[in-house]
Amino acid sequence: MYSVRMRAAEGGPHEQGGFHISGGETLVPKSVLEETARTYVQKALQHSRGDADFIQVIIEKVSAEHLIRIAPLSVSTIAVQSVEEGHLKAAKCLQNAGVSEKAIKKGIQMLQSTTDLRGAMIVSALTGERLDYRGERGVRATRMGWSKEGYARWSAMHPELSSPRVAEAIVLATKVAHAPFLVAELCWSDDPEYVTGYVSCREKGYVRITHLKEKGDFAGGRIFFVAEDLEIESLIAYLEQTSVLLT
Ligand code: WAQ
Ligand code: MG
Ligand code: MG
Ligand code: MG
Structure with missing residues (x-):
């Protein structure tokens, strides 16, 4: 591969x-x-x-011997009528996953005020403090993709979701949800025309929320909320180096 x-x-x-x-x-x-x-x-x-x-x-x-195979997270969609409602639903999901109220509030504010982020921000699920010191670069999860059969099966089960954007987001969220120290992820796109985002974690899967920002807004990004016992080097090594194939 x-x-x-x-x-x-x-x-x-x-x-x-x-x-x-x-x-x-x-x-x-x-x-x-x-x-x-x-x-x-x-x-x-x-x-x-x-x-x-x-x-x-x-x-x-x-090299194929270092490849980990994981099943995609289950997918659900919450339809909301406004960004405010979307943020409330996202907050509820994050809270259920174990992110504190303070960290949720800070996280949403961070994504709302970020327009030029290349990777994800690693943020404490307890305090809401950013922990990665990488600025606009952030931490990018790489070396992940769908197996051909895995994607064929998944897209047959979810024909309404078969776009490259959703397919890529499921891969990323699945790899990230299986990372050590990971509590939950919050994402919405930095692309001005795309307003659906998600909250994901291993237990509850990939929960899409139809409005997390207004059309035309360039703000967006990803937050990986992490546990207090974080060893950041091993988290980053997993995100950047471990090869993950969805089956
Ligand atoms: N690793 C870490 N962060 C990333 C990565 C990565 N590989 N790729 C993107 N990001 C961060 C970065 O800050 C981008 O600016 C931000 O995420 C948004 O990326 O309907 O399209 O590719 O189910 O614009 C989610 C909902 C769509 C899909 C997300 O994000 C659905 C999306 P984008
Ligand atoms: Mg820049
Ligand atoms: Mg992308
Ligand atoms: Mg983008």
């Missing part, structure tokens, strides 16, 4: 201050490597966040 990663920015590379446009990562067999790289270049060039002038695609071979 090969890990394929893409990141794109406008105004130069991210590390020189460029504005984050798009990113993506997957794990694919050699036979679809070229097609996957091409799809990522197209994704970067046709993005609602802007006109990318820096695009990087990195391809790395991953």
